[in-house]
Amino acid sequence: MKHQEEIRRLFKMYLEGKTNARQNTILFHYLNNNKNAEQELSDLMGEAWEQEPAIRDNSAEANEGLEQLWTKIDHKKQKTIQRYQILKYAASLVMICSAVFVYKASQKKQPEIARSIAVITKTTASGEKVKMLLPDSSIVYLGSRSKISWPEHFEKGKVRNVSLEGEAFFEVKHDATSPFIIRSGKMETQVLGTSFNIYAYPEDKIFTVSVRTGKVGVIEKSPGARKTLSLLTAGMKIVYETDNGKFRINVGQVSEADSWTNNRFVFHDENLGSMLVKLERYYNVHFEVKSAKLKACRFNATFSDININEVMRQLKIMSSGHIKYKISDDKTKIVLWGETCE
Structure with missing residues (x-):
């Protein structure tokens, strides 16, 4: 034994x-x-x-x-x-x-091997705008001819990354442990929880952020460097020129930051050329301007929930009859001509 x-x-x-x-x-x-x-x-x-x-x-x-x-x-x-x-x-x-x-x-x-997270992309057509709910319950109003991408889910404690090309108004759900970053070309907009509008159409060569509530950081990226341009609070707006890097800060002109989501379009001392670019997207029409000088006309205008016919009628009145126009039968093309507004 x-x-x-x-x-x-x-x-x-x-x-x-x-x-x-x-x-x-x-x-x-x-x-x-x-x-x-x-x-x-x-x-x-x-x-x-x-x-x-x-x-x-x-x-x-x-x-x-x-x-x-x-x-x-x-x-x-x-x-x-x-x-x-x-x-x-x-x-x-x-x-x-x-x-x-x-x-x-x-x-x-060991922690699980990181799985690849699917990326969701939404694109809007001319004249289209949509309201979306992101995985963290943040709300996004996506403007016409815009594209936004985001992961199918956000990981707690990590950055919430979103990319935007075009225009969108954000109502970001607050989460101090998970910063919310919107990337638009070489520009980054960083927030924790706030509401703001981003205008970032590459072809316009203008990038703007208008803050309605909260605090937003705007960063310019370049090879090997990052530069914080401004820290915006409620009522502030940054206008950045993408072709030369110049920017300015406006104060007190952002109360209408999300007006377009309710079919209300507000223009503050804006030239006609810039207005027409935006109206094209909003109304899904094409403008043909016969006189280049007309594009320099400047307006303070608000168009509240009206069709394109009424928009053109009001523009003609505001120009004291200098602007003349013709709308095609199918309402997809508008030709403008006339004298300068001076």
């Missing part, structure tokens, strides 16, 4: 790599000369298996795989193979299994 206990102790030490040459000789001699060695080996292996960490895989699939390994071992055995070789094979199997279980355990402790 004591002899068997000693063999068990040696076997355990052998699996742990702690036996010396003399102890190996005793162990192998016993296994080579005892008719019950095969069964004892199986019992010892079973005990070693049960003593493995609880985190090992005991699923039916794993047990089946282990059984297949034992079967392969049994099929490979030849009568001339010494029983100590079987022991070495068995010991190696346990150590391999142990290594696999340790690896699997470490994998479970």
Whole structure:
């Protein structure tokens, strides 16, 4: 009995790599000369298996795989193979299994490998505007001929990245641990929670941010550098010229930042050329101006929920009749001509 206990102790030490040459000789001699060695080996292996960490895989699939390994071992055995070789094979199997279980355990402790997050993109056509809810419950009103992209979900504690080309009004849900960043070309608008409008049509070469509530940071990016242009608070607007990098800050002219979302278009001392570009998008029409000088006419105008026919009528009145126009039958093209407004 004591002899068997000693063999068990040696076997355990052998699996742990702690036996010396003399102890190996005793162990192998016993296994080579005892008719019950095969069964004892199986019992010892079973005990070693049960003593493995609880985190090992005991699923039916794993047990089946282990059984297949034992079967392969049994099929490979030849009568001339010494029983100590079987022991070495068995010991190696346990150590391999142990290594696999340790690896699997470490994998479970490791954070999951980052999965690629799908990016969602929404594009609007001329004359179209849409209201959207982002994954963090922030609200976006996307203007005509605009494109916005965002990940299908935002990760808590990480930056909420959005890209915008065109115009949009944002009502960002506050989250101090997850800054909200809108990228528009080389410009970045950073917020935590606020409401503001971004105008970023590349072809217009003008980038603007108008803040209705909260605080917004505007950053200019260039190769290897980032420059904070301004920190805007409620009632402030930045106008940035993308072709030369010049910018100015306006104060007190942003109360109408989101007016376009309600079909109300407000222009403050704006030239006709710039107004027509915006009206084209809003109303899905094309303007053809016969006299280039007309584009220099400047207006303070507000058009509240009216059709393009009424817009043109009001422009003609405000120009004191200098602007003349003709609307095509299908209302997709408007031709303007006339004298300068001076």
